[in-house]
Each structure stands twice: as structure tokens, then as C-alpha cells.
Amino acid sequence: MSETVIIRLGRDADDPLPWATYADGAITDTGRAASLSALSAMRIFARDDVTVAAILPGEVAAYRVLPAPPRQQSKLVSAAQLLLEDELAAPIEDHHVAVQRDEASAQIFAIDRSIIAGHIDRLREKGVTLNYLTVDFACLGGSEERAILFAEPNRLVADFGSHAFAAELDIAKFALADRLAALPEATVGVYAGGGSFSDHSRYERLGDGNDEALFRLAGEAIAERRAINLLQGSFRAPRKNVIDVARWRRPAMLAASLAAVWMAGVIADGYRASRIAAHYESEAARIHRDSFPGAANVDIRAHARGVLGAGGDASFLLIADTLGKALVQHENVAIDRIRFDRTRNMFVFSVRSTSDGEISMFQETLASMGATSAETGGYRRSGAYWVGEMTVTI
Numbered sequence: 566m567s568e569t570v571i572i573r574l575g576r577d578a579d580d581p582l583p584w585a586t587y588a589d590g591a592i593t594d595t596g597r598a599a600s601l602s603a604l605s606a607m608r609i610f611a612r613d614d615v616t617v618a619a620i621l622p623g624e625v626a627a628y629r630v631l632p633a634p635p636r637q638q639s640k641l642v643s644a645a646q647l648l649l650e651d652e653l654a655a656p657i658e659d660h661h662v663a664v665q666r667d668e669a670s671a672q673i674f675a676i677d678r679s680i681i682a683g684h685i686d687r688l689r690e691k692g693v694t695l696n697y698l699t700v701d702f703a704c705l706g707g708s709e710e711r712a713i714l715f716a717e718p719n720r721l722v723a724d725f726g727s728h729a730f731a732a733e734l735d736i737a738k739f740a741l742a743d744r745l746a747a748l749p750e751a752t753v754g755v756y757a758g759g760g761s762f763s764d765h766s767r768y769e770r771l772g773d774g775n776d777e778a779l780f781r782l783a784g785e786a787i788a789e790r791r792a793i794n795l796l797q798g799s800f801r802a803p804r805k806n807v808i809d810v811a812r813w814r815r816p817a818m819l820a821a822s823l824a825a826v827w828m829a830g831v832i833a834d835g836y837r838a839s840r841i842a843a844h845y846e847s848e849a850a851r852i853h854r855d856s857f858p859g860a861a862n863v864d865i866r867a868h869a870r871g872v873l874g875a876g877g878d879a880s881f882l883l884i885a886d887t888l889g890k891a892l893v894q895h896e897n898v899a900i901d902r903i904r905f906d907r908t909r910n911m912f913v914f915s916v917r918s919t920s921d922g923e924i925s926m927f928q929e930t931l932a933s934m935g936a937t938s939a940e941t942g943g944y945r946r947s948g949a950y951w952v953g954e955m956t957v958t959i
Contacts, residue, residue, distance in 0.1 A: 567588065567614075567616070568586055568587070568588040568593070568609075568614070568615050568616070569586065569587045569588070569615070569616040569617075569618055569697075569784060569787060569788070570584060570585075570586050570587075570607075570609055570610070570615055570616070570617050570618065571584065571585050571586075571587060571618045571619070571620065571780050571783050571784060571787070572584045572604065572617070572618070572619045572620070573619075573620050573701075573776060573779070573780070574619050574620065574621050574622070574684055575622070576622060576624075576625075579600070581597055581598065581599055581600075582597070582598045582600075582601065582604050583595070583596070583597045583598075583776040583780075584596055584597070584598060584604060584607075585776070585777065585780035585784070586609065587780065587781070587783075587784030587787075587788070590784075590785070590788075591781075591784075592777060592780055592781050592784065595776070595777055595780065597776075601687060601688070601691055602691060604691075604693075605688075605691035605692055605693050610692065610693050616696045616697060616787075617693060617694060617695050617696050617697070618695070618696065618697035618698070618699070618783070618787050619684065619688075619695055619697070619698050619699075620699055620700065620701050620704065620779070620783055621676075621680070621684070621698065621699070621700045621701070621795075622700070622701060622731060623700045623701045623702040623703075623722055623729070623730060623731025624720075624731050624732060625676055625677065625680055625700070626674050626675065626676050626700045626702075627649050627653060627660075627674070627675040627676075628672070628673070628674055628675075628700075628702070628728075628729050628730070629645075629649060629673045630670050630671070630672055630673070630726075630727040630728075631644060631645065631670060631671045631673055632669065632670045633669070633670070634664075634666065634670065634671035636922050636925050636926055636929075637926060637929055638894075638926055641664055641666075641671060642662060642664065645662050645664055645671070645673040645675075646662055646675075649662070649673060649675045653675060657675070659677060659678060659679075660675045660676060660677055660678060661675070661676050661677075661678045661681055661795070661797075661798070661799075661800060662674070662675050663675075663676075663793055663794075663795045663797045663798075664797075665793045665794075666920055666922060666923065667920065668920055668921075668922075670727075672703075672793060674700070674703075674793055674795060676700075676795065681698065681795060681800055682800075684698075685698075685800065694802070695796065695802060696796070696802045697787055697794050697796065697802070698794065698795045698796050698800075699783070699786075699787070699792040699793055699794060699795060700731075700793070700795070701715070701722050701731060701779060701783075702715075702722045702723065702724050702729040702730065702731050703724075703729070703786065703791075703792040703793045704779065704782045704783040704785075704786040704787075704792045705722065705723075705724035705729075705782060705786075706724065706782065706785075706786060706791060707723070707724030707725055707726055707729070707754075708724075708725075708726035709725060709726040709727060709748055709751060710726075710750075710751055710752070711751065711752050711753075711754065712724065712725045712726070712744070712748065712751050712752070712753045712754070713753075713754050713755075713756075713771075714741075714753060714754070714755045714756065714757070714768075715755075715756045715757075715774050715778075715779060715782075716755060716756065716757035716758070716774045717774050718758075719733060719734060720732065720733050720734060720737065721733075721734055721737035721738075721741065723737070723740070723741060723744070725744050725748065725751070728744055745767075752767070752769065753767055753768050753769065754768075754769050754770075754771045755768045755769065755770055755771060756770075756771050756772050756773060756774045756778050756779075757770065757773070757774045758773050758774050758775065790897075790919070849865060850865065883959055884903075884912055884936070884957065884959055887931065887934050887935070887936050887959065888900065888903075888914075888931075888957075890934065891927060891930045891931050891934060891936075892927075894930055895918075895923060895926060895927045895930065897918055897919040897920070897923045898916065898917070898918045898923055898924060898927045899916075899917045899918070900914050900915065900916060900917075901915040901916075901917055902914075902915040903915075909956075910958070911956045911957065911958045912956065912957045912958070913941070913954055913955075913956055913957075914938075914954060914955050914956075914957055915952070915953075915954055916944070916952065916953055916954065916955055917950045917951070917952050918944075918950060918951050918952075919949065919950060919951070920951060921944050921951045924944060924951060924953070924955075928955065931957065935959060936957050936958065936959050937957070937958050937959075938955045938956065938957045938958075939955060939956050940953060940954070940955050941953070941954045941955060941956055942954065
């Protein structure tokens, strides 16, 4: 079971910290820590298999949508900075700009760097490492056809797809009126308590505007990667190399119980195993002589490593290193299978990505690293992913 701990951060470091755990599509536990020290003392943060996510109040973020964004990531970031520069109260250099693509547009967020760094540092001092950081309005899942409002006692969070905001009520009511007037056909779902938003037929009440409702929305958005992860660039979260130990526990116990029986047969099998090993060794030597007559008397293992690492022909070691470095820059791209076509001296990748644009950017990154790639029949939509194949040569 993949579990996520979600923390709701306040504007001030001394604010209480509501939290929840989310797993398998549901909130499994909730609470409210009086301080960061009390929160970090929770035993769940000592586990390596847990994703730690945090939600910032939307007031700290500037947000815009860029239609038809450039495919190259560096150009997209430059366009994002230019788009937001005139709307920020401080120089763009003081802000962290994060982007998230979909098939037709890119969501652009800008936040004061000191805000992100401050929260990350305070959590890290208490032994808590963030894997995901987002803002509350990015979790609502609204659109221009179906807007979502989240009303709290003193503030309103709204997502209209191409526009989203969070603000105190006396300010939010003006922004809300403008957006509703601009989208007369849109339906509006509302999370609110009491009689709020109940006097207009356009509003559909979806639930209470409380922490648990927001945590559920955030858990779904984070699990589906719909909510922006602000930990990009210099704030990128460390990759987690986690082995799921629990599912190996029972096989390990069975292996331990059979160890004594196995040891009893080791001595008896030793002679037979040595004969099999000798046979394999002689067969390997024969195959090596037939395949590489010019290197018949060299060590087979050393020669194999030399062939794999050679720079002249296709090098698996080189392609693996290049591939690994390129994938680090494109977390939405995955390589499911690699084949080597000996007749054409090239590798064939089976590629999977959340968008075809991301695949194109991945190819540009490979090109910048000296690898030439080309698609082999285009990419097609399969469920939530774009899949296809590309050839790669070094």
C-alpha cells in the first residue's frame, strides 16, 4: 500500500499544522499538530516507503496558463518568467518558477524563493524531507466548464481551470464575480459549511469546506500527479530508492526455514555442480572463440566489458549512462524496454509518457548529449499515456 502524508502549511511558522494520511483513494487518518516539533515526532516520518507532501496557501503563488507552450523546457521557463514578470511585486529573479504541462497548455506558478526554502529548511531541521509541495487551489480539479470553490470561514479558494486564486473573502468576492460573469455557462461545485453559497441555483454543494475535504482532494490530485509539484529545478526533491520489504517478508521466512535442508545437500551436490560449472566454462570459451577469433586467448569477462564499453560501435554502457542522465530531467517519461538491432547498429526504446510533447523534449535532451533519436511510427494514446518506439544511436 502506497501511503502519503499530507501536511497543510500555514503562512506563519508558528501556525498549527493539520495533517492527514492518504492511501488507496481514501483518507486513513487525520490530526492537528500544535507545532512542527510535535508533527515531526510522528513515527510515520521514520518510514522510507511514505511520500511526504505539503500544501501551501494559494495566496503565496502567482498563477497563469500558457496556451500552446514551447516544447523545449528552457524556452518554456523563459516564456513563463516573461509572462509573470509584470504581475509580481518583486523581481522575477527572486521567485521560483514551476511549470506543468498538459496536452494543450502549460500551468505556470511563481512563488517567492524564500517561502519555499524556509519551509523546506524548517522541515529538514526536524528530520522531515518533502517529496511533494503544491498549493491548495491546484488540488481542486476545476475547469472552465466545471469550476470548483472551496470556502473556509475567512477565505475562498477557487479553480476555474485557466484562472485560479485564493484570497480573503472581502477580496475574493470581486474576483469571483468577474470569473462567473466571464463564464456564464460554467457550473460551479462548492465545498462550504453552513448556508454559504446555498442561495443561488448555479451552485452545487459538494461537501464541507474543512481540512478533511481538502486533504481528500489533495490526496487524489497528488496521486494522479494533477497538482503541480513545486519541487523543481534547484528545489527538486531527492529521488527515493525504496525496496518494498513487506512483500518479501514471507518468502524470506520460507527461505530461512529451508536453509538447513538446503545446507544438508550442499556437500552432496558440490561435485555435480563443479562438473556443470566446468561444462559451462568450456562452452563459453568455445562460443567466444567462434564469435571473436581474434580474441580467442583473452579473458572472456574482460573482453565482454571492453566490447560493451567500446565507443566505436553501439555501447550499452554509454547508452545506459546517457539514458539515465536524460531521464532525470524528464520525470514524466519512462523507458519500458530496450532492444539492440545488430543489423542497423542501433538501440530501440519503448517509450511511455504523459504527453507526446514531453517525449519530444526528451529527444532534444538526448540530442544535446550526443545521442541521435528518431520515432519509428509515431506515438499513440493508450489510457493515460502516450506510447511508442524510438531508435537511438550514439
